[in-house]
Every structure is written in C-alpha cells, then in structure tokens.
Amino acid sequence: MITRAEAAYAGALRAFQNPMLDLLHKRHAPLVVSLLSVTFTAERPTVPVADAHTEIGDALEQLRAAGYDDSLPSGSARELCRQWADAGWLVRQVLDDDVEVYRLSAHAVGALEIAGRAGGARARVSGSRVRTMLDAVERLAQDADPDALVRMARLDAEIRRLQEELARIQRTGTVEEVDDEQLLEEAENVLHLARELPADFARVAESIKAMQRDVVTALRQDERPTGDVLREYLERAEHVMESTSEGRAFAGALRLIGDPQRLDELATQLDAVLRHRFTQRLPATQRTELREIGRRIEQGLDLVFTAQREASYVITAQVRNHDPLRDRQVDELLRDVMTGLQTWMPDARRGQAVEPLRRLPVAEVDHLRQTAGDLRPPRQPAPLTDWDDSADVDVSHDEARAWGGPHYADLAELLRGSVVGSDEIDVAAVFNAAPPGLRRPVDLLGLLELADSRGMTETGELAFVDAVRPDGSRRRFAFGGVTTLTTKDHGDEGPRR
Structure with a gap:
C-alpha cells in the first residue's frame, strides 16, 4: 500500500x-x-x-x-x-x-x-480576492441549485438591495467613494486574473496542434478509414472548449469578443479606472497592463484562431494528397536517414568534411514489360478526289442571287411600308414580319445598315429574330434592340457609304 x-x-x-x-x-x-x-x-x-x-x-x-x-x-x-x-x-x-x-x-x-x-509585488489576501472567490462560489451554487423558489428569493433580495441603493443616491445625490487601498487591491486582483489569460490561450492553441498531429499520424498510419479519423477529430475539436479550464476561458473570451458592445464597455471601464487618482500609485508597468487587457484578449483569440486555421489547412492537405504507399516510403527513408546520422555522429568531428552524393543510386528493376513493334511499313493515305475547276456547274441566276448579298431595294421598301403612324420603327419586328425571301441572315445585316442610315437608336433591351436560309434551314439571332426613324427623306436604295 x-x-x-x-x-x-x-x-x-x-x-x-x-x-x-x-x-x-x-x-x-x-x-x-x-x-x-x-x-x-x-x-x-x-x-x-x-x-x-x-x-x-x-x-x-x-x-x-x-x-x-x-x-x-x-x-x-x-x-x-x-x-x-x-x-x-x-x-x-x-x-x-x-x-x-x-x-x-x-x-x-x-x-x-x-x-x-x-x-514583483507579493500577492495579498485582499478583500477583492476574497470577494471574487465568494462571487464565484455564489454563481456556482446558483447554477447547481435547481430550486426555483430559492432562485426567486435570491433575485428578490438582490432587487431590494439595488432599489435601496438607487433610492439613497436619488435622495443624497452622492456616491460613496471607495478607499484607494481597496481600489489598489481590486486592480491587483484584475491584473492577477489578466496575467493568466496568455498561458490559457497558448494551452488551447497547443491542444489544437496536438489534435492536428494525432489526426495526421492516424491518417498516415492508414489503420482506420479516413472518415472515422476525421469524425473523431471534429468531435474532439467541438469539445475542446468544454473539457479543459483553458478551453472554458477561451469560450468565455470568445463570447466577449463576439459582442462589440461588451468590448466598448470594457474599453470605457478601463479608461475610467486609469483616470482615477489611485492609479498614480500603481507602477507604470501595471498601468500599461491595465490599458492592454483588451488587446491581450484579442491577441490570445488570434493565436487560437491561427492554430485552428493551420490545423484545418494541414489536415485538408493530408486528406487530399494522402498516399499510404508514398507515406510509408517517406517514413522509411526518414528512419534510414536518422539511423545513418546516429551511426555517423558519435565518431564525427567538428568541421569534418562529408562526402557528397554525386549521383543518385540506380533503381533495381527485375523486369520491364516489352512490346514488339509493328514491322509493317505505315500505309499511305488515300489519294485525293480529282476536281475539275473548269467543269460547268448548272447553277441558275436565281439560286446564285438567293445566296448573295442583301436585297437593299426590297428592304428599303419594307421599311417604308412598315410606317404605321409612329415616329420610330422596331427593326426586329420589321425583320420578323418580312417574307421568307427577305429573312436571310445577310438581309438582317442589310436591314441594320439601312436603319443606321436613317438614324438608329438603341432600346437597351435584347431582341430575337428567326432568320431563314435559302435551303430552308433556320437560325435564331439575338442582338441589342434598335429602332429607326420613319423619315422618308433618305436614300434607302443601299447602305450609307
């Protein structure tokens, strides 16, 4: 025993x-x-x-x-x-x-x-420190006691105490001043609590890095499915803020930093403290510590957030690039290197030259797959078809004209016939209403040229037209909608040059 x-x-x-x-x-x-x-x-x-x-x-x-x-x-x-x-x-x-x-x-x-x-100054058993402990015990008792009647009685007593203090201030118009010695004790207690934060934040960050190392090791060992490893990591990351006192401190600071009003109140309260005369009795370093409490909280949070981002990046990269065979080869190579260094170091002298590796070792390959080449010569491509450029092609004038350029005269007549009493004509509507012989793609270009010669205005909307080729095939075009003037004092027999 x-x-x-x-x-x-x-x-x-x-x-x-x-x-x-x-x-x-x-x-x-x-x-x-x-x-x-x-x-x-x-x-x-x-x-x-x-x-x-x-x-x-x-x-x-x-x-x-x-x-x-x-x-x-x-x-x-x-x-x-x-x-x-x-x-x-x-x-x-x-x-x-x-x-x-x-x-x-x-x-x-x-x-x-x-x-x-x-x-530094020796920590004292002060009223401020005892009150902090008593307040913590009171909050612990309230959270642990589920009795509603007890909670209501405590709240009623607290309300009566606050109402009595408010009535006294309203009656007298004065606030009882606190002795400078008590304020010094409370300031030392605040500094004592603030000094614990950096180490707590650093422990949370290191616990996240430890989880990162465990996850990467588990992924490299390839003994469990990747999904199980990541699920365990997410569960640990979710409860890291609850399982340790450092994590709980970080969670509280996170709730503080997430509320801009609380941060503003903290800065205002610290300014009020530093303006009081009792702070002149504090050393300059302690006054600086009081002033920098908010910034130290932000630095600690940034440290933890950085650790979380790095862990996510490293684990994501490991999952994406995970190759069990290659990882094992790298591990074996590193172990060989460490074994070689441990063998070489005891007998090595300071400044001793190391023989460099002048060429890489030759790979030991037992057998290479062999494929016999095709001994037959490659075949020549098929000869081109003879084409007689001088041969007569039976193409009528109407067929050649159908595949030619825009019918400017017919398009101008179409524009003149589309005047209905308005000052402007929608070009897309005119083209869609035209007969099939004037709805070729080239006729759309000709119509736009004539509209431009009359004075064309963009509508800012998208217009769609269906063009018909001479062989009957259709093509849908989209362009910025335009209108043209109905003025007839234009030469509409051809495009403007």
Whole structure:
C-alpha cells in the first residue's frame, strides 16, 4: 500500500517533469527567463528565427561584458534556442509568408508569469480576492441549485438591495467613494486574473496542434478509414472548449469578443479606472497592463484562431494528397536517414568534411514489360478526289442571287411600308414580319445598315429574330434592340457609304 508521503512525492516528481517547472528548476533558469521575457513581449508574440538568434546573442555579449560570464552557459544563441525548443519552451513554426519564427510555448508563458509574480509585488489576501472567490462560489451554487423558489428569493433580495441603493443616491445625490487601498487591491486582483489569460490561450492553441498531429499520424498510419479519423477529430475539436479550464476561458473570451458592445464597455471601464487618482500609485508597468487587457484578449483569440486555421489547412492537405504507399516510403527513408546520422555522429568531428552524393543510386528493376513493334511499313493515305475547276456547274441566276448579298431595294421598301403612324420603327419586328425571301441572315445585316442610315437608336433591351436560309434551314439571332426613324427623306436604295 502506498503511503501518503510516497503518493505526495510521486505527484511532485510528475509535476517537476512538466516543462514549466523544469524551466524554473534549471541552473540557468534566471538567464532563460530574462532572455525570453525581453525577446518575446505582448506586442511581439512571434519573432523571426534569425532575429531571435541575433538579439539573444547580443544580450549574451552584454551580460558577459557586465561580468556575468561565469554564470552563463556555453554555446551560441542558436544552440541555446535549439535546446529551449527541444525542452518545450520555444515553438518553431512557419508562417503563411514562408517566414520561420519562434513563439513561446504555453509552459514558457506560465513560467514567465510565475517568475514575474514572484519577483514583483507579493500577492495579498485582499478583500477583492476574497470577494471574487465568494462571487464565484455564489454563481456556482446558483447554477447547481435547481430550486426555483430559492432562485426567486435570491433575485428578490438582490432587487431590494439595488432599489435601496438607487433610492439613497436619488435622495443624497452622492456616491460613496471607495478607499484607494481597496481600489489598489481590486486592480491587483484584475491584473492577477489578466496575467493568466496568455498561458490559457497558448494551452488551447497547443491542444489544437496536438489534435492536428494525432489526426495526421492516424491518417498516415492508414489503420482506420479516413472518415472515422476525421469524425473523431471534429468531435474532439467541438469539445475542446468544454473539457479543459483553458478551453472554458477561451469560450468565455470568445463570447466577449463576439459582442462589440461588451468590448466598448470594457474599453470605457478601463479608461475610467486609469483616470482615477489611485492609479498614480500603481507602477507604470501595471498601468500599461491595465490599458492592454483588451488587446491581450484579442491577441490570445488570434493565436487560437491561427492554430485552428493551420490545423484545418494541414489536415485538408493530408486528406487530399494522402498516399499510404508514398507515406510509408517517406517514413522509411526518414528512419534510414536518422539511423545513418546516429551511426555517423558519435565518431564525427567538428568541421569534418562529408562526402557528397554525386549521383543518385540506380533503381533495381527485375523486369520491364516489352512490346514488339509493328514491322509493317505505315500505309499511305488515300489519294485525293480529282476536281475539275473548269467543269460547268448548272447553277441558275436565281439560286446564285438567293445566296448573295442583301436585297437593299426590297428592304428599303419594307421599311417604308412598315410606317404605321409612329415616329420610330422596331427593326426586329420589321425583320420578323418580312417574307421568307427577305429573312436571310445577310438581309438582317442589310436591314441594320439601312436603319443606321436613317438614324438608329438603341432600346437597351435584347431582341430575337428567326432568320431563314435559302435551303430552308433556320437560325435564331439575338442582338441589342434598335429602332429607326420613319423619315422618308433618305436614300434607302443601299447602305450609307
């Protein structure tokens, strides 16, 4: 049977295996905390890899110049960042514009918050903090108690208290001022709550990335149908906001950010707080933290939304391009490469030359399918049919005229006969009412030419006409409707030149 001491010790061992406590437990923890805090800020949550190496290298040189050389670790800034990434304090990722950046992991954010609180003002058991706890317990009791009569009694008591306060203010015209010490306690409590948000948001984002890795791994293993894997991912994504305290905090912040009125009220309330005289007793950093609460919420939400978009993009790309055979080949190749590196690294020296791969290995093919070619020569194409251009073709004058150009004279007579008393004539209506001999496609062009010579106006509507070719075939045309004037003082025997 495990004793209480053994259980407590085992729990402490598990706790110190957490990267957050591991960071604070290391020998060079003060250096790691200081460098990460000056490199990553609320205004700069991600830093390009090259910039981070340069800035951390400059900071190390400044510390060595100040006499801290004995307490600093050996190695370059690049090596330190790689160690921190391996330990789970930094996350390396590639943005949409192919820029590789570092960002703090949730463990690093939590460690920095703990170090900041320990190095700053000591948290006090204040009335504000106790009232926050009591309000939380009261809300918990209300949500847990389904008794309608009890709920009604509480609401009646709250209404009476508010009515009495309203009556007192209306009677006296004054509001009781709160002591500055109490306001300071409440401000410290607000800052304490706000400092927990970045780590919560980072944990939600990392839980989404963990789900992404699990889904991609399951898809690559190809042990279950793709539909089952995606269904499980959607269920986990749906409940991630309810299964953890970080997820619930994110869901609450999401409801806040989704209501513009609440955001405006938050900004107005923070402005009222910062205008009060008690804020002059707060350090400048705490006043800045109060002012930036809304922006920190927006940054945390953006971090989670970015993780969701990346997870959707990666999973979608995996589903579209999933090839089990190719994935297995890539996995085997990567394992061979890692095995080769592990074999080569122990005996390798710094700066040792590596023999490059000058040509790719030849594929080992046991058998190629062979097909015999056709030995018969290709056949020549069939000869062209002889055509005598000088031979007489029996085509009458009427047939040749039927396939010729527009009958301008007949079309002009058609326009003159279409005047019914209006100042304008619809060209499409005139063409549709014409006899079949004047409804050829070329006659439509001729009619439009004559209408243009009279003065043509566009109606802005679409007109349809049915043209008839000399062989009896029909063709339907559509064009912008036009009208022409009924004036007879035009030369209508041909088109305007």
